[in-house]
Amino acid sequence: MRLYTLVAANTLVAATTLVAATTLVSATTLALPLPWLFFLPFPQSIAESQNPAPEPIAVAVPAEPTGTGRVGNDTEGDRSSPAPSPLSDPLALAEGLKPPAPVALHQPDGRAWDRLCAVPQTWQEEVGVQVATGLGWLEGLPRSLQGYLQNSSSEILAQVHAAPWPQLHPQATQARVPVIMYHDVLSEKQVFFDVTTAELEADFELIRDRGLTPIALDDLVLHLQTGLPLPPKPILLTFDDGYEGHYSRVLPLLERFGYPALFSVFPAKVNGDIVGRSTLTWAQLQTMASKPLVTIASHSVTHPRDLTLLPEADLLREVVDSKQILEDKLGMSIPYFTYPEGHYNEAVTAAVTAAGYRAALTMDDGGEAMAGESESLLAIDRYGQSSLETVVDLAWGGSPLPNPWQGFDFTAPVTEPQYVDLDRIPLILVSGGKPITVHADSRYQVAEIMAQTEAVAAVDGTFFSLEFLDSNTLLGPVLSQSTNQFLPGNRGENPLINDRPLVLISPHAVAFVPYSASRHTTRAALEAELPGVTDAFVGAAWLVREGEPQPAENFGTLFDFDAARDRAFWGINQAGQPVVGVSRLPVDSVTLGQVLAKAGLRDAIMLDSGASTSLAYEGQSLMDYEPRPVPHIIGLVPPKGESIAPQPCLPIGAIAPQIATQAE
The missing domain is CATH 3.20.20.370 (Glycoside hydrolase/deacetylase)
Known part of the structure; x- marks a missing residue:
């Protein structure tokens, strides 16, 4: 994708100048005819804003790791309905692309402003956000102009999705x-x-x-x-x-x-x-x-x-x-x-x-x-x-909706737990915020570990040694913001987990790559996979990979992958936001992957499950039982300056x- 622009740095561009300044976007950028771009409305003014680099997340943990019915008889009359939707007539798709008509915005009652969703909720904003994270060519423009172009393109994308x-x-x-x-x-x-x-x-x-x-x-x-x-x-x-x-x-x-x-x-x-x-x-x-x-x-x-x-x-x-x-x-x-x-x-x-x-x-x-x-x-x-x-x-x-640019969004508020039932498989999902991991000094309940962090929600993390009750030794390499220490894992055991998903997290992105015991032996090797990596661990298996649920043959020799067990997972949804969750009933790995794909996860990794399965929110466990204490969690931290999304x-x-x- 390329943007040809004549906008000079730090220049305020008037509305009439913007046509010449930003118009030539390649047709492949939006996968639509170029004439669409000339129908986009233009802002009245542009004010450049700063985009400070994110600050590192301060995480306090115990100590450094110790080792590796009744509808009614409708008798008189029925139904009511709202004013026309902002989406244009769907028949326009068949008639060809047409320029959108100008709109007049009606402001809501002032008493309702404090109950507006913190995340974008209009269809223009929602699609614009999905565009936002992947339009790399926007990064050189003022933030106000970036947001404007993203929202303008949403009218096109909404028609494409309809x-x-x-x-x-x-x-x-x-x-x-x-x-x-x-x-x-x-x-x-x-x-x-x-x-x-x-x-x-x-x-x-x-x-x-x-x-x-x-x-x-x-x-x-x-x-x-x-x-x-x-x-x-x-x-x-x-x-x-x-x-x-x-x-x-x-x-x-x-x-x-x-x-x-x-x-x-x-x-x-x-x-x-x-x-x-x-x-x-x-x-x-x-x-x-x-x-x-x-x-x-x-x-x-x-x-x-x-x-x-x-x-x-x-x-x-x-x-x-x-x-x-x-x-x-x-x-x-x-x-x-x-x-x-x-x-x-x-x-x-x-x-x-x-x-x-x-x-x-x-x-x-x-x-x-x-x-x-x-x-x-x-x-x-x-x-x-x-x-x-x-x-x-x-x-x-x-x-x-799927984000065709496969970007990431760590700026959305952390949602309240969503109780989802798909194909009769009940799940609890929490999404949004910025992902972090914590490698504690021993084993604790998930809520106890997250209490030492800014995380609003957290799920139990990767697999750990059961040899000692107080051991925090994880299987495979681990890097966590909580210690800023890379532990390579047991070199004799590491080859046993080759090709399992190595999860890499940075302040702005996540990567899921097949783990190699011979290659991923140092922090520098992780940096080569994902620059700026702050967290890393090896998960059990992909449940969903690039939007596709994984078949049984992809689980190899993973123990009990086909058995019905309580399951914990984390991943990235189609909007590029992190998601943590658990199943509320025992389920096999293949079925869980199919359900998570329907729930909109772009990638999903299985975590330590069975008795360790645990999800906590605002310091409280969401499980119906007391899970086994664990030494590792994946948490969701609200964006700086943001609180939990208000509900409702x-x-x-x-x-x-x-x-x-x-x-x-």
């Missing part, structure tokens, strides 16, 4: 995003699927206490179409039918908790043509629609029980006219539809498509499912509100569902 509409992106099908459906909210229930104000408040508190992140439908649709990961533990809240309680009871709670939500409305109810139960007025609906946390969806005109039974003319009126009425009354685009009582067929989805909706929500009393299990964007599944407690601990925003936090799109709308 699945053909209305299909779901394969990576999104691995995530678990529950969409919760509510109906009327009253002081006292009238039917079983109503909820009281107190019950809804308790649900919101449960969502908060379990660390979930409520998102907008825009965020979910982008995720389903592009595979971009959502924030930790995402959940979407929806309210159907346009009851008055949505204005008087739900809206105040949403604003108090800072949660976005989708409201599905059918105009005949608001007009008063459909008599029964309370209804919103147009004035109330207009007030709600003006709120950044609220998205409005069409729910047909009259809410017929089953759209599939209607004549074609009536079907089109229900689907098309409802959109037009809501758009005229509210002065905004209505890009989402909710099927009354969840009924749809090919004719109904064809009508929804022809009307110009981008996505549609459904329901199924007998088969509730996560959003990623949906048939398509035209049939996004939901759970009834009574299922909330069963799904809150299952929510997972998905793995990061809100993506920008969740606070302002209309984060990007077409400019007038």
Whole structure:
């Protein structure tokens, strides 16, 4: 990749000058036609910033080493949906590349700023970060310009990643995003699927206490179409039918908790043509629609029980006219539809498509499912509100998209533990921060060792000698920041671990290379593999290598690799961030590798497992048993000046569902 630039060092370039200064990027840089570059908007100003070298991590350890269900009968009306997503119409892929339209940014309510996710959460920022670590030619530019170019290129990359509409992106099908459906909210229930104000408040508190992140439908649709990961533990809240309680009871709670939500409305109810139960007025609906946390969806005109039974003319009126009425009354685009009582067929989805909706929500009393299990964007599944407690601990925003430049990112905050269940294999994952290792003077619980460091999370490390209870002797060579001492290992035993993964860590990168007992005998030899290496050890085996799970034959003679055991691992995910984790149930190595590849790990190394398997977070063990004490750990240290990622936090799109709308 090459960047041809005329920008002089330390020069402030005006917006009009930037075209000539930075435009000639080779077409292969983005693997897209060069004309795309001329459609990128340009910043108004550029201010150079310093990028100080990272300081060494101070690690204190004991001493130097001593030796080598209920969805409800949708009786009156259904669903709501958010404002248009920033992603352009997916059909544009078929029409050819087009310049993006200018966007007008809508700022979130000031009270919500303190709950913004510390990591990039808009689709532009997320893809930009994935580009950032690998664009080596950006390094010579001012940091502000680097960030600008990275974010601009994200529009192109998001289109490249998108699945053909209305299909779901394969990576999104691995995530678990529950969409919760509510109906009327009253002081006292009238039917079983109503909820009281107190019950809804308790649900919101449960969502908060379990660390979930409520998102907008825009965020979910982008995720389903592009595979971009959502924030930790995402959940979407929806309210159907346009009851008055949505204005008087739900809206105040949403604003108090800072949660976005989708409201599905059918105009005949608001007009008063459909008599029964309370209804919103147009004035109330207009007030709600003006709120950044609220998205409005069409729910047909009259809410017929089953759209599939209607004549074609009536079907089109229900689907098309409802959109037009809501758009005229509210002065905004209505890009989402909710099927009354969840009924749809090919004719109904064809009508929804022809009307110009981008996505549609459904329901199924007998088969509730996560959003990623949906048939398509035209049939996004939901759970009834009574299922909330069963799904809150299952929510997972998905793995990061592959980074084609294979870079590393040690600047992201350390996440809270993510409890992931893939192919019925439950895992605990913690990602982000900067990786370090600690070689203690004896054996301790992982939490005890990490207490002497700045690490927020840590997993047990590599294999060690069992000959003496207080031995800290590791198998193979070891280098740790905690001692800054290279120990070559037992030269007689080292050949037995040839070709196992030698893990090398520097302040900015990680390398996994086959270990050679004859070559990797000095610190200088490690430096030759990875300049600036600060940590090194030999792992048991690759579980995932360059994105591919490893087959049984690649484990060679490794003891019990095919047995079901508790397993510990660490690696790098597709965004270039370090990940540590454990299995919550016994699993064989081959199956674990397959699951970790689905979870988004680019490379994963098996660590000491069985009785040693241990993961700790914020000084507390996350295991259901007391593991065997170990002398070596791999920890994650938050970036300097950063704290642990706040939970729950809100993506920008969740606070302002209309984060990007077409400019007038």
